Amino acid sequence: MSKNLVIVESPAKAKTIEKFLGSDYQVMSSFGHIRDLAEKGIGIDFEHNYKPLYVVSSDKKKVVSELKKAAKEAETVWLASDEDREGEAIAWHLFDELKLDKKKTRRIVFHEITKDAIVKAIENPREIDDHLVDAQQARRVLDRIVGFELSPVLWKKVKPSLSAGRVQSVAVRLIVEREREINNFVAESSYRVNAVFQAVDVKGNPAELKAELQHRFSNKEDAMAFLEHSKGASFSISDIVTKPAKKSPAPPFTTSTLQQEAARKLGFSVSQTMRVAQTLYESGKITYMRTDSVNLSDLALNTSRAEITSMAGEKYVKIRKFTTNTKGAQEAHEAIRPTYMNAHTIEGTAQEKKLYDLIWKRTIASQMADAELEKTSVFINCSCNQHQFVATGEVIVFDGFLKVYLESTDDEDEEAADRLPALKANQSLKADEIVAQQRFTQKPPRYGEASLVRKLEELGIGRPSTYAPTITTIQNRSYVEKGDRPAEKRTFNMLVLKEGKISDKIKTENTGAEKSKLFPTDIGMVVNDFLTEYFPTILNYNFTAQVEKEFDSIADGKINWVSSIDKFYKQFHPVVEDTLKNSERQVGERILGTDPKSGRQISVKIGRFGPVAQIGTAEEEEKPVFASLRKDQLIETITLEDALELFKLPRQLGEFEGKEMTVAIGRFGPYIRHDGSFYSLPKTDDPLSVAAERAISIIEEKREAEKNKVIAVLGEQNEYQVLNGRFGPYFTFEKNNYKIPKSIDPKTLTADKCKELVEQQGTAKPKKKGFRKK
């Protein structure tokens, strides 16, 4: 056995390091944390100084016993986990759980996975930093207290199985508040004036010049007056100003910026990006993908320089050191970059290739020269009034980093400025057309997954390893939903001055379309309002930043972690008790008005099966009537009229074959119910107006299709049904579906053959539980 055992966090890292170290070293991985607070109960002993109850996680038992065995046989154990709070804690947990001997244990850290860095680290071992470990314990215990005391409050006051936490609850709050900003938004309009001028350039050729007026008119009258004045006016260039400008490349990728760019440029979801990056990392193509550092190693800088030089020449090189200024960044790793800068492309799936390409370009561009631009502004005066038109143009003098990469923005309607024709000052222009167009202020945009991550990072909330899981959690709890909104049609006014005449037009435009954005649900809003009312401290956007400061003091040895947690708990716990005792059950009820037909109250609330509208109240003698809200409706914004619509369904359509036909909207959309069967209504039919004859033809169509679905019925009790499915022929037996091998013609299938296939394929039902657990 080896004399030395080195323990790192990730197996991929272990593999690389093993190559650098000689045969005297065995490198193993802990696969992250090996222990955690007990899963059952709160796992903290409040009676004894908040002593954490640590348990080896069930999926780590095997790793721990293997590490224990290897440690026993080694002369020296080197704990080489990351140099941040969590990494230090991992080292300590290993030390404690493996019962290592202090004399034969060394703590080392390295920032770069190169032979030099590792050898240097081995030459400079240190002891485990107990203060840093304490800071991690404080972090862990605080999160457990917050999560495990708040969640049960929600089970009692809102709904079972809900959850709350320092990170997720703030993430939901951001989305809920943005939604309200959007709902309360009132668009204001103003008139923007653009003109097209005819000019003659310095070579005497005709040229067109598009310019915008430096002033916006707040109303139609003023815009109209301006156009009236412009009739027959003369225009001339008063000044031409040319200024140099620079554009600099963005820093290399961190987890959060990679998620944002992959979303914008490739349309990846946050978890998709991480999945693909993980495979790139495991196959050694990129460095570690969970990082908040923008730093590049010297090796990366040198190889980037070589690549850029051979690709574009020396003058395209500009080596830069980027620094991280994100709150709470811990920089245990490098930025995300290709392992080998000379690999411009890689083998792999289409997704892997695209993501790698993005990472390669971003990294290379970060070490390239600034782009040099020339911005030209042409100022145009009018003989008629004091307002000035300006035409702006942009010319790239030197492309620099733009040769390979330009970061995208979330703002789509940025117009690229073009090159302007060469003109002279004082020359006169002819106005071809002047257009005053009504423009509206834009609603704030909803968050998407990646832009929510950016906001969280900005607030210092969450870590690179938790961004994707957090986004998944708040969707799994149904606090928010990813969805689209179609564009709305909006009319706007356009005044056009052409050939001395002003025309006044009303036009329509599509606006506000959104794709893959995060929308709060009713439950999300009710939970958020409840938590922000009773636990404002935890829901405060600065809460994490404040406790991080506290953790830093613990890490510096200035304060003791137990007294820090004690201070928090003594303040927090009574609020939990008080809320349990004194708050009402939260159903988010809103009273919309009265039913014009019955005069009874109309209200909406979260009911047993979700959001529901209700006519009347439970106290009245006559029972209330209920109708579920549609998926696109919110308790907060539904109107009385919309609510009344809901009660028009289910609707009786009349009889067919002696049985009643009913039309209603269910989970899968509108349907017709007849004689115990369901028939989906095509999108083209409106459930509120569909007639009996149409319903009958829908029923008959479906029956016809069903008939074609059955290929054969086999077996003594007709227990095998051979059917035509979406994915080709299959058969059913005791509620399970079975594949029919391609070699067999389904028409020739026999009962005996079916029996054989059932035995072959087994009756195992999918185990949904184990899948959901993690």
Add this chain to the structure above:
DNA sequence: CAGTGAGCGAGCTTCCGCTTGACTT
């Protein structure tokens, strides 16, 4: 697999951060 909206009570749910596989449709 589309309906449901009384109420009681047993037993369960839940956090954040480190890290990878095993699982299926």
